[in-house]
Amino acid sequence: MRRIMLRISYDGTDFCGWQLQDNEVTVESELNKALSAITGEEIRVIGASRTDSGVHAEGAVCVFDTDSRIPAEKFRYAVNTGLPDTIRVWESVEVEDTFHPRHCDSEKTYEYHIWNNDFDNPLISRYAHFIYRKMDVEAMDRAAQYLLGEHDFKSFCSPKADVLTTVREITAISVRRDDRDERNVTIRVSGKGFLYNMVRIIAGTLIEVGTGLRTVESVKDTLEACNREAAGPTAPAKGLVLKGIVFKNALKCEENR
Amino acid sequence: MRRIMLRISYDGTDFCGWQLQDNEVTVESELNKALSAITGEEIRVIGASRTDSGVHAEGAVCVFDTDSRIPAEKFRYAVNTGLPDTIRVWESVEVEDTFHPRHCDSEKTYEYHIWNNDFDNPLISRYAHFIYRKMDVEAMDRAAQYLLGEHDFKSFCSPKADVLTTVREITAISVRRDDRDERNVTIRVSGKGFLYNMVRIIAGTLIEVGTGLRTVESVKDTLEACNREAAGPTAPAKGLVLKGIVFKNALKCEENR
Numbered sequence: 001m002r003r004i005m006l007r008i009s010y011d012g013t014d015f016c017g018w019q020l021q022d023n024e025v026t027v028e029s030e031l032n033k034a035l036s037a038i039t040g041e042e043i044r045v046i047g048a049s050r051t052d053s054g055v056h057a058e059g060a061v062c063v064f065d066t067d068s069r070i071p072a073e074k075f076r077y078a079v080n081t082g083l084p085d086t087i088r089v090w091e092s093v094e095v096e097d098t099f100h101p102r103h104c105d106s107e108k109t110y111e112y113h114i115w116n117n118d119f120d121n122p123l124i125s126r127y128a129h130f131i132y133r134k135m136d137v138e139a140m141d142r143a144a145q146y147l148l149g150e151h152d153f154k155s156f157c158s159p160k161a162d163v164l165t166t167v168r169e170i171t172a173i174s175v176r177r178d179d180r181d182e183r184n185v186t187i188r189v190s191g192k193g194f195l196y197n198m199v200r201i202i203a204g205t206l207i208e209v210g211t212g213l214r215t216v217e218s219v220k221d222t223l224e225a226c227n228r229e230a231a232g233p234t235a236p237a238k239g240l241v242l243k244g245i246v247f248k249n250a251l252k253c254e255e256n257r
Numbered sequence: 258m259r260r261i262m263l264r265i266s267y268d269g270t271d272f273c274g275w276q277l278q279d280n281e282v283t284v285e286s287e288l289n290k291a292l293s294a295i296t297g298e299e300i301r302v303i304g305a306s307r308t309d310s311g312v313h314a315e316g317a318v319c320v321f322d323t324d325s326r327i328p329a330e331k332f333r334y335a336v337n338t339g340l341p342d343t344i345r346v347w348e349s350v351e352v353e354d355t356f357h358p359r360h361c362d363s364e365k366t367y368e369y370h371i372w373n374n375d376f377d378n379p380l381i382s383r384y385a386h387f388i389y390r391k392m393d394v395e396a397m398d399r400a401a402q403y404l405l406g407e408h409d410f411k412s413f414c415s416p417k418a419d420v421l422t423t424v425r426e427i428t429a430i431s432v433r434r435d436d437r438d439e440r441n442v443t444i445r446v447s448g449k450g451f452l453y454n455m456v457r458i459i460a461g462t463l464i465e466v467g468t469g470l471r472t473v474e475s476v477k478d479t480l481e482a483c484n485r486e487a488a489g490p491t492a493p494a495k496g497l498v499l500k501g502i503v504f505k506n507a508l509k510c511e512e513n514r
Contacts, residue, residue, distance in 0.1 A: 009376075009378055009379050009380060010379050011379040011380055011382075056380055058378075058380060076376070080376075085377070085379065085382060086379045086382075087379060088376050088377050088378065088379050089376075090375075090376040118347075119266075119333070119337075119345050119346075119347040120342070120345050121266055121315075121345065122266050122267050122268040122342065122343045122344060122345050123266060123268055123313055123315060123384060123498070125268075125342060125343075126383075127380060241380070
């Protein structure tokens with residue numbers, strides 16, 4: 001039995017998110033189906049990040065166990081033939097059987113894309129949230145820095161989440177306007193783990209800062225309030241993309257959390 | 258009666274091209290429907306460029322005549338409410354009634370987008386043609402320069418075209434790899450007018466140069482052959498986008514061709 005790790009990009013528009021659900025087409029269900037077809041086994045992948053319906057990924061990760069004799073690096077070619085065009089596996093590699101994509105130490109990076117212009121752009125609207133009012137991106141970036149480091153992010157967590165602790169650590173956060181095309185604004189956030197809807201609530205709150213609905217300093221108060229109602233709205237899923245996941249050691253688990 | 262000019266972006270993926278066709282959803286049919294609904298008149302737009310099925314636009318142009326009292330600059334807001342999200346009007350302005358988007362002197366710019374990587378990217382695959390083999394972009398750019406200027410482009414015209422002359426003028430052409438993300442390659446072409454499938458056949462031919470299937474110099478021979486079979490294949494529609502149209506004088510026609 002070998003454990004294989006896959007790195008995957010997908011357009012989340014037409015999927016009910018990552019996670020397996022009865023009678024719904026999800027990224028996980030498509031991967032299980034394609035991998036089961038090529039191995040003749042009943043494959044169930046384990047994902048690193050269960051993205052919501054409509055969220056995209058450029059560097060999602062999952063593992064699966066197989067007795068198949070297909071060389072590890074060939075899986076990426078084989079599985080792509082059975083996947084819809086909206087999902088592409090771009091790396092397949094054998095890992096230690098102790099490696100688990102959620103329990104091993106990792107850093108995830110998400111980007112939230114905003115199209116900030118007086119009219120929406122149909123060529124970008126699947127992948128960016130449209131904001132009409134010109135945003136103060138410098139203020140958004142300053143406000144974002146209150147979130148850097150380890151904090152209780154309860155204000156930035158969906159009340160639907162069922163977690164033991166709402167303490168998380170953000171290792172990097174920035175808000176930038178594209179210098180080539182100023183209509184594109186990107187919020188980029190890295191951390192070891194994120195709460196349910198956390199990046200989208202951060203985006204919704206920083207957009208309120210950018211459009212003048214709240215002050216830069218209010219974000220500090222929001223964090224301290226530990227109350228979801230203190231934060232801004234959950235920004236739409238389509239603007240969010242999981243850019244990548246870096247594991248301390250991708251081949252085996254050095255440290256279980 | 259006033260003549261109004263619109264500038265329009267659209268995602269061509271789900272349309273049967275620009276031009277009105279029986280029982281098909283086209284960009285033109287959607288614009289006619291939305292404009293007729295807001296004016297109460299039977300509006301028929303006249304487009305500058307009849308893009309094919311699957312081709313995108315960021316700066317398409319059309320005009321229509323109306324007795325409506327809606328201020329010209331308000332049309333863009335009104336018409337967007339009746340259009341699908343995949344079409345957005347971003348400018349509306351009154352023009353002289355002699356102005357005609359196809360008969361007046363203009364320069365059109367198209368871009369052809371290629372994703373040049375060992376795996377396709379689902380987040381870009383609606384808008385770029387995927388080429389696996391690493392292309393020699395510098396060779397493509399040199400080959401493209403044979404096409405600059407006025408030539409008989411019969412080799413680069415679909416045999417289905419019904420035209421008086423296949424002589425056209427390319428005023429600018431370049432092939433560039435994106436310095437931020439080298440996987441993106443763009444062919445950019447400007448000219449007064451283009452033949453049916455001309456930019457897509459140019460793209461298909463230059464891709465053959467880039468992947469080593471033909472030499473740089475062969476493009477000169479292809480042009481001189483005046484034979485469609487001498488050129489490369491017609492590259493897929495989804496990589497093509499009409500970037501914009503510049504009129505010598507957008508308000509009236511200085512010169513009828």
